[in-house]
Amino acid sequence: MKVQCVICDKIEEIDDELPLAKKLRNRPIHTYMCQACHDRIKERTEARISTGKFRLYRSVHRDDEW
Template sequence: MIVSCVLCDKKVKLDANSFEGKRLINHPLATYMCEECKERIAQKTEKRRREGKLRPSLYHKENDGWS
């Protein structure tokens, strides 16, 4: 099966029998996120958590980098 990343729109070939594949088949509204985006989100989340605050301007700037 081919899925597209909800963030960067990259097409990824996914094994339908994998955990992620089954999840997407069983939950039609579930979204797929590619490994790179997952990693990016994880890093951003960790960074924000360490900073202990979320500044709207900073968040907006980071969002622009995703497209």
């Protein structure tokens, strides 16, 4: 299966039997990111976290407010 990275537009070939290929076929909203872009984002995120100024905002679902 041919896939294209959403960040760098590099086209790669992945095996049709991989779970990722099945996910991309069945749910078009899922996107593919090559390993180089994934590693670059991971390194930069870890660098931002290590500065101490990085805040991760997560939505909190509380049932007790109702």
